Amino acid sequence: MLAEVTESQWGMVTSAQASARGVSHMNLTRLAESGDLVRLSHGVYKDAGAPGGRHEELRASWLATDPAKLAYERLGDRPGSAVVSGESAARLHGIGDLRAMKSEFTTPTRKQTQRADVRYRTRVLPDQDVTVREGLPVTTRERTIADLVEDRHDFSIVGNALRDAARQSLLDVDRLTELLSPLAERNGHRKGDGDALLEELMRVAGLDQENVAKQIASIPSLGGLVAAQYLDSLPKIDTTSGHTAEIASSGAASAHDQLAEQLRAAGWASLALASQPTKKES
Numbered sequence: 001m002l003a004e005v006t007e008s009q010w011g012m013v014t015s016a017q018a019s020a021r022g023v024s025h026m027n028l029t030r031l032a033e034s035g036d037l038v039r040l041s042h043g044v045y046k047d048a049g050a051p052g053g054r055h056e057e058l059r060a061s062w063l064a065t066d067p068a069k070l071a072y073e074r075l076g077d078r079p080g081s082a083v084v085s086g087e088s089a090a091r092l093h094g095i096g097d098l099r100a101m102k103s104e105f106t107t108p109t110r111k112q113t114q115r116a117d118v119r120y121r122t123r124v125l126p127d128q129d130v131t132v133r134e135g136l137p138v139t140t141r142e143r144t145i146a147d148l149v150e151d152r153h154d155f156s157i158v159g160n161a162l163r164d165a166a167r168q169s170l171l172d173v174d175r176l177t178e179l180l181s182p183l184a185e186r187n188g189h190r191k192g193d194g195d196a197l198l199e200e201l202m203r204v205a206g207l208d209q210e211n212v213a214k215q216i217a218s219i220p221s222l223g224g225l226v227a228a229q230y231l232d233s234l235p236k237i238d239t240t241s242g243h244t245a246e247i248a249s250s251g252a253a254s255a256h257d258q259l260a261e262q263l264r265a266a267g268w269a270s271l272a273l274a275s276q277p278t279k280k281e282s
Contacts, residue, residue: 002018002023002047003047005017005070009059010056010059010071014045014063015028015043015067031045036048042115043064058100059136078137079130080108081137083106084138084139085139086104086148087099088102089138089139090144090148092138094164095141095164095168096160096161096164097157097160098153098157101117102117102118103119106122106125110122128175130143141168143179150183159204162201163205179194180197187200
């Protein structure tokens with residue numbers, strides 16, 4: 001009877017889910033004592049024969065935030081379900097080197113707990129800031145990085161997370177800038193200047209243009225393409241009239257696209273991020 005539940009959620013079952021299927025708390029205790037179940041935390045058990053996983057503790061904590069509902073039901077329960085966030089989200093995404101001593105979640109309404117290893121933050125997250133990873137709803141990398149800044153983590157830690165995220169795949173720079181804007185003033189920049197705050201984080205992460213140029217220069221296969229892009233950016237001379245001809249903006253955009261694609265192909269997704277034109281450039 002419990003197998004139908006455990007098979008669909010990492011081998012785990014909550015006491016509330018078991019009770020709804022006619023298995024009392026006393027029976028759960030007996031199953032744990034006999035070795036058939038393993039108690040992971042208050043009200044959460046695991047099939048002793050189920051394989052373990054890297055995020056077992058986080059998954060158990062997430063199930064406990066709404067113990068009556070099954071995992072698959074909650075994944076479609078937006079925006080009501082708890083979303084993995086903060087340091088826990090960084091670990092889930094595999095960015096940065098945070099230890100995540102607590103399981104962190106964002107909920108749309110205030111939620112309290114007596115557990116010292118669980119932390120809640122209250123915020124209504126738009127759908128664009130939530131994704132699914134390892135079967136859990138989690139803040140996007142952009143929202144996660146902004147949350148780390150909001151939690152006042154040292155910029156070296158946030159920079160590591162930013163660099164790792166950029167190496168995975170291109171980030172939504174516009175969204176990240178938007179999320180950083182409310183945090184700019186308290187971090188020494190003009191009020192609302194998310195661009196400046198992102199530039200500082202990129203410098204710390206080694207993703208600023210100077211560092212990017214050095215890294216590009218160290219990749220021989222990209223030399224020709226970079227040179228070609230530079231030449232394409234120069235004014236073209238009409239030899240018949242001697243007048244300067246303007247370069248079509250589509251050509252410049254094409255060169256940027258080619259460069260970014262070459263960088264990604266070479267395994268330098270972080271450089272592809274930094275090679276994108278800024279709003280000021282565009």
